[in-house]
Amino acid sequence: MFLVLFATLFITVILLGPTLDKLLVEAMRNQVIDEINQRTLKFQNSEERLSYINKELQLRSKTFGLDQNSFTPSKLFYRIISVMTLDLGKSHFFTTDYGSSNVRDIIFEKVPKTLLLFTTSTLCVTVIGIFLGTYVAGKEGSWWDKLNSIFAIFSNSFPSWWVAMIMILVFAFTLHIFPARATPISSPSDSTYILDLLYHMALPLITLIIVSFGSWAYIVRYFLINILNEDFIFAKRTIGISRRKILYSHGLRNAGPPIATAVALSLASSFGGSIITEAVFDWPGMGKLYYDAIGLFDIPIIIGLTYISTVIFLVTIFITDISYTLLDPRVKGS
């Protein structure tokens, strides 16, 4: 597991390496052009201007060591360290609420909001998914069961961010129940801030739950029904253990490990979707920052966010893996 974690990080950084170099040079070129414009340097013709830019660029990239090959070990090491500590310099377009334009500050300001939304929605979806899935599994073939399957297929086909747009259309524009923009109005120091935040969080949260609880319930139902057809369940039923108890305690307990694996995968993919959903709602988290940074081509922010979302992604997988060992007594022994 740790091996996978480390390898992933390493691959990410190797993939990032040349990209980062190229992007840094690109950013530097913009910087040089900006400086030329600000100092209103005059050139005879465009070639002279170009050669000035190139000269300046070469000089600067030498100081930063950007002219070397990206794959030299020392550089690779330096790169990993600098990305891991988020030492990525300053953003061109964004600042924190307090005015700092350091990439690390900006990202750390946004991450808690994303985590708040993502974990809350995941928890809600887990609870709803497990109970709905179990309930439906107990009534296999019923009307509810079919409805749930159809719902799961449909919610799988719709992009979650599109559902988000529809939710805004319905609840904000037509019904005026929730605000269309999820950025809280009051400042963090206000006493009503928490309430305001929760009020603005409602619509994104509902959307994230709606798009994913169907497939959750479907996964739970699928594995549970497989377990319920096993011999030992029949044996338990003949002893006279109540149907309800078999379903919730024996069935769920045994279906737990495969459910955990399946869910880890679906979580990982829904994380990407929830990032985009955030951007649609203007929820002041990483997703919106991502969206804006791509629009403005703010490279340091994009790289920082890629790294952080990789970490969050891996932690999510890691947690589900741990829960797997907790759920499956066979793994504990080895």
Next chain:
Amino acid sequence: MQKKLLIDLLRSRRGFIGISIIVFLLLVSAIAPLFIPIKSYILWNDPDYWINNPKTAAPFWTNIFGSKEFEHISLKKNDAKIVSESSDGIKIVNYEFKINMQSGSFPDDFMFLYTAKYGNIPPVLQIDINRPDNNNFTVYYSSLPSSSNINTTFSDRIFSTNKNVKEAMFQYQSLFKYPIANYEPQVLLFSDTDKPSVLKGTYQISEKFFLFDNSSIVDDIGLILGGKVFGIMGTDDLRRDLIVGIIWGTPIALFIGLTVAIFSISIGLIYGVIAGYRGKRTDETMMRINDIFYALPTLPLLILLSITFGRSIFLIIGFLMFFSWMGTAKVIRSIALQIRNFQYVEAAKLMGQSDLKVIFKHIIPQLLPLTFASVAISVPGAILGEAALSFIGLGDPSLPTWGQLLHDANTADAAPRGIWWWIVPPGMMIALTGLAFFLIGNTLDSIANPLRNKNKK
């Protein structure tokens, strides 16, 4: 066997629904190149091409349900009554358009189009509107730009936002019983003088050219009153006809989905079979590599890759392929592990057939039906992936895809503004395509999975 698969597929209800949707999508794809000008596809992002359409107009059929909104009017040279007279060497050409105004709402904007050829002395253009209440408004009176060329062709359009038009309106304040400063020209021109509501009746709009020499001629003329409703799907903020975008999006989406699915599944199939067949160390190593790929966060890396390498549709297809073969590899490997121990495979091996031959002749054919199922199942993922990339602004800028329609809608705040016709259809198309392939894949999977069928045989 493939034929049997198709028949089985059509027999099941879900498969039939899926196939019908696909047939429908293929028909739409066929309509695109046959009936829609290819220019609309190439110039999708060129605002000039779409300028004759109304801005942000709802689909026309909304008029059936709600109040009657103003329908788009576009009049050409043939629609005009031409009266020309000449006196003292000045030729006056008058193009008169008749408009019967019966709708309950005002036009969204208006445009006067003209193209004129002239020499040294530029012609003068005067635009008058004669209203049903017999008021006559002169909204524009100005000469065309002069030029030193002997033979100039000048083409222009006068918008309702034109400064001259706005200023010309002010001289008619005395006619109106309410302050007109708050209203746009397109409202005032068609409005009752007592209250700001539509004055129904026949309007005569004339574009009068004063030509000062013989060589001057008026080439083309036109009048556009921007509708509040237009076309089957309405238009967006850039005046693009959305039905065109949706229809062109269909073949592109199918192309992306199928290419990514077929190639990534093929990679997964070969990778999985090799791992499963060889077993032992090879299997172990290959599966570890697979695990690592599995653990890569797809979306952030996709974003990074398309920022680095570019946004061409083929690159995007490549990236999506790169990130979607792992699941298949895992499933195929577990099945190949079992097939490898089937007796006929062992017999083939004992006969001295090479590994390659065993894999391609005996194992892969067994897995083909399942592969078809996987291809169908992974199409929606590819389409959703491309849509997501397009949506965050990293799509191929030269193509109209559904994701890009939604991206444009999101940047224009279509949802909070309630422009539903910009949001609902593209998403529905994405979902419909996804659903079709998902249904087919699901059915194929239950028909064709060799391990599941083993007990029945």
